[in-house]
Amino acid sequence: xxxxxxxxxxxxxxxxxxxxxxxxxxxxxxxxxxxxxxxxxxxxxxxxxxxxxxxxxxxxxxxxxxxxxxxxxxxxxxxxxxxxxxxxxxxxxxxxxxxxxxxxxxxxxxxxxxxxxxxxxxxxxxxxxxxxxxxxxxxxxxxxxxxxxxxxxxxxxxxxxxxxxxxxxxxxxxxxxxxxxxxxxxxxxxxxxxxxxxxxxxxxxxxxxxxxxxxxxxxxxxxxxxxxxxxxxxxxxxxxxxxxxxxxxxxxxxxxxxxxxxxxxxxxxxxxxxxxxxxxxxxxxxxxxxxxxxxxxxxxxxxxxxxxxxxxxxxxxxxxxxxxxxxxxxxxxxxxx
Amino acid sequence: xxxxxxxxxxxxxxxxxxxxxxxxxxxxxxxxxxxxxxxxxxxxxxxxxxxxxxxxxxxxxxxxxxxxxxxxxxxxxxxxxxxxxxxxxxxxxxxxxxxxxxxxxxxxxxxxxxxxxxxxxxxxxxxxxxxxxxxxxxxxxxxxxxxxxxxxxxxxxxxxxxxxxxxxxxxxxxxxxxxxxxxxxxxxxxxxxxxxxxxxxxxxxxxxxxxxxxxxxxxxxxxxxxxxxxxxxxxxxxxxxxxxxxxxxxxxxxxxxxxxxxxxxxxxxxxxxxxxxxxxxxxxxxxxxxxxxxxxxxxxxxxxxxxxxxxxxxxxxxxxxxxxxxxxxxxxxxxxx
DNA sequence: TTGTATGCGTTATCAA
DNA sequence: TTGATAACGCATACAA
Numbered sequence: 001x002x003x004x005x006x007x008x009x010x011x012x013x014x015x016x017x018x019x020x021x022x023x024x025x026x027x028x029x030x031x032x033x034x035x036x037x038x039x040x041x042x043x044x045x046x047x048x049x050x051x052x053x054x055x056x057x058x059x060x061x062x063x064x065x066x067x068x069x070x071x072x073x074x075x076x077x078x079x080x081x082x083x084x085x086x087x088x089x090x091x092x093x094x095x096x097x098x099x100x101x102x103x104x105x106x107x108x109x110x111x112x113x114x115x116x117x118x119x120x121x122x123x124x125x126x127x128x129x130x131x132x133x134x135x136x137x138x139x140x141x142x143x144x145x146x147x148x149x150x151x152x153x154x155x156x157x158x159x160x161x162x163x164x165x166x167x168x169x170x171x172x173x174x175x176x177x178x179x180x181x182x183x184x185x186x187x188x189x190x191x192x193x194x195x196x197x198x199x200x201x202x203x204x205x206x207x208x209x210x211x212x213x214x215x216x217x218x219x220x221x222x223x224x225x226x227x228x229x230x231x232x233x234x235x236x237x238x239x240x241x242x243x244x245x246x247x248x249x250x251x252x253x254x255x256x257x258x259x260x261x262x263x264x265x266x267x268x269x270x271x272x273x274x275x276x277x278x279x280x281x282x283x284x285x286x287x288x289x290x291x292x293x294x295x296x297x298x299x300x301x302x303x304x305x306x307x308x309x310x311x312x313x314x315x316x317x318x319x320x321x322x323x324x325x326x327x328x329x330x331x332x333x334x335x336x337x
Numbered sequence: 338x339x340x341x342x343x344x345x346x347x348x349x350x351x352x353x354x355x356x357x358x359x360x361x362x363x364x365x366x367x368x369x370x371x372x373x374x375x376x377x378x379x380x381x382x383x384x385x386x387x388x389x390x391x392x393x394x395x396x397x398x399x400x401x402x403x404x405x406x407x408x409x410x411x412x413x414x415x416x417x418x419x420x421x422x423x424x425x426x427x428x429x430x431x432x433x434x435x436x437x438x439x440x441x442x443x444x445x446x447x448x449x450x451x452x453x454x455x456x457x458x459x460x461x462x463x464x465x466x467x468x469x470x471x472x473x474x475x476x477x478x479x480x481x482x483x484x485x486x487x488x489x490x491x492x493x494x495x496x497x498x499x500x501x502x503x504x505x506x507x508x509x510x511x512x513x514x515x516x517x518x519x520x521x522x523x524x525x526x527x528x529x530x531x532x533x534x535x536x537x538x539x540x541x542x543x544x545x546x547x548x549x550x551x552x553x554x555x556x557x558x559x560x561x562x563x564x565x566x567x568x569x570x571x572x573x574x575x576x577x578x579x580x581x582x583x584x585x586x587x588x589x590x591x592x593x594x595x596x597x598x599x600x601x602x603x604x605x606x607x608x609x610x611x612x613x614x615x616x617x618x619x620x621x622x623x624x625x626x627x628x629x630x631x632x633x634x635x636x637x638x639x640x641x642x643x644x645x646x647x648x649x650x651x652x653x654x655x656x657x658x659x660x661x662x663x664x665x666x667x668x669x670x671x672x673x674x
Numbered sequence: 675t676t677g678t679a680t681g682c683g684t685t686a687t688c689a690a
Numbered sequence: 691t692t693g694a695t696a697a698c699g700c701a702t703a704c705a706a
Contacts, residue, residue: 003397003478004455004478006683007684008683016692018684018693019685019686022684022685022686026685030691031691035691047477047478050453050684051453051683052454053391053394053683053684054390054394054682054683054685055684055685056698057699058683058684072409072418072434073412073415073416073619078410081409082409082436082438085438094446094447096403097434098431098434099418099419099434109431116386116387116389117389117390118341118389139384140384141384225623253623257623259625260624260625263600287625288601288624288625288626343699343700344699344700353676354677354678355678355699355700356676356679357675359702362700362701363700363701363702367676369675372676387700388699388700390698392700394681394683394698394699394700395682
C-alpha cells in the first residue's frame, strides 16, 4: 500500500500552508472560495483521508463505542447491538461489535484493546459480571455499561430485563390456559437469568395456590437446542398420569429443541405438551408450531445502554443507574392450539 | 472520567525520564531491574494504559481488522466472522464487526470510518459488490477483501463458495433419491447467488436428461421465512398430478418457512414434499424435520479472507486472487424420510 | 543503563 | 484571509 498523504502533502500540492488545509477541513467558512477550491482539488488528487489516530490523539477522545457480546450467533445479542448501533449513529459515533464467544480470555483481550484505543465507552455482556476486569476497565478511564446482566454491587450502570417477572408471565399464561402440571426446563442455575426465571415461575405457581410438586424442574446443562431435545425425552418419559401438560423453557433454543423432539416422536404441540419459550427470537415465530415466548425489548436495551455509557462519558455528575425493562408475553400456537 | 495518565506522568512519579518508561514497555531487558520495578509500580499506581492512537500514529499502522457484514442476524455471516476472528487472533490483531444491515449508507459510513482509523484491512460482504465505494477504499490506502460475493472485475481479492456447484449438488441429490418433478424456490434473481444456485440446479437437471418443464421455478421476493411460507402455499396449490415432489430452496430461511407452512397444513416432509435448503445454519438441523442442506465452509471463508487481507497489507508483491471454496451436501431427514 | 530530542498527523492559537 | 507554531502521547535514534 502506498503511504497515505497527510495535510502537509495537501498543503504542498495546493501551495498553501498546512493551517489553511486544516481550516478547509474544520472551518471552511474562514477560507476564501478559490483557495478552498484549490485545496479541495489537491485533496481529491492525492486521495487524502483524515487520520483518525492523529485527530483522536489531538482531541483526546475517539468517535466510537464498542459492544463486547457473548454470542454472535444468538439473535438476542445482535438485536441489542442493533439498538445500540442506532443510538450511536444518532450521536455521530460508530459502534464496533466484539465477539467474546463466551471466552474470558478473549473478552479480556478485547477490553484491553478497547481501553487502549480510548473508545468513548464500552457496552458489555460479560462472561462473569462480577469479574474484577470490569472494574479495572473503568479505573483505566473507559466508561462501561453492563448489558443483560447485573452485578452484585452498584458500581456500574446496567440495563437488564426483569426475568423474575418474565418467568411469572410465562407460568401465569400456562395457568390461565388451564394447566396444573407444568415443567420448568432450564439450567445451569449458575446463570442468574435461569434462576430468576424459575423464581418467577415459582411465585406464579404458589400465588395460584397450586401444589408445589406439580411444578417439575427439568435441569439442563446449557441453553441449547440439543439440551432441549434431551429434556424432551425426559419429560415424555414420565408416565402419562404424572406427566406435565405444559413446559416453560428458559430460552427459545431449548424450546425449539423440545419442539423438535416432540414432533419427531409424534407428539402434538400443544395437545400433548404446550410450550412457552423465552427471548422471542425470530426462529420462535418461524418454528413448525409457532412458539409462545417471552419477549424482551432487545433494541431498547441496546439503545438505553448506549445512552448511559455516553452519559457516563460526558457528564461529570453522572450517577450510575440500574435500568430494568419489562418483558412481554407473546402468545402463539404452541400454547393456544 | 479522570484524564488518563501518560508515560510522562509515569516518568515523573517514578523519578525517571520518559524514555526509560518507554523502554520498560518496549525493551524491558535494557532497564535495570530496580528502576524497572519502580516504573512498573508507578504504572500500577496511576492506572497507566498505553494510548493506542499515539502508538498507531507513531507506528503508522494499526492492530485491527474489521469485517463489515450485511446481516448480523444471519448465522452464516457470524460464522464467517468467527473464522476471521481466529485468523486475526493468530496474527495478534483484533477483529471488529460492523453491521451494515444491508443499508448502503451505513456501509459507506463504516468504510469511511475504518479508512480514517487506518485499520490494517477490511473484509466486507458488500451491499453492492460493484460499488465504486470499494475501489475508493482501496485507493485511499486500506486493503479490502470481498467475502461471499464476487465482483465483475479482478481488482480485489475475494473469497466465495461455488454456488453453481452447490445448486448442482442439491438437485443431483433429489434426482438420486428418485424425484422427477422439482421446484426451485428463490429470488430475487438480482442476487448473484440465487442465479448461480438456480443455474447449478438447471445443469444437474438437464445432465440427467429430465424434461425442462418438470423443474418449476417458484420466485420469491426475498430470502426469508415469510417468503418461504408463501412459496409453500403456492407449491401445495398445484394440482396433485403436476405438483413437484421435492423443493430446492435458495437458502435455509426459505426452507424453514416452507417446512412450517407444510406442517401447519398437515402435509408430510419428505412424504408429500422433500426439501433441500442452503447454508446449513444451526437451525436447519434443529428444525422439526431436520433439514437437508448445502453447507458452505463458513469459518474457512473468514479465515482465508483474513489471510488475504493481511497479505495485501504486508506484501508489496501482493497479487489479487479470487478464492472459490467447494460446498458440501448434508443429507438429513427432510429428504431421506 | 539512562536521558534528550525528534517526528508521526492533526487541530488550535496567535501573529501577520 | 493566511501562515507559523505548539501540543497531544508514544517510540526511537542518539548522546551522555
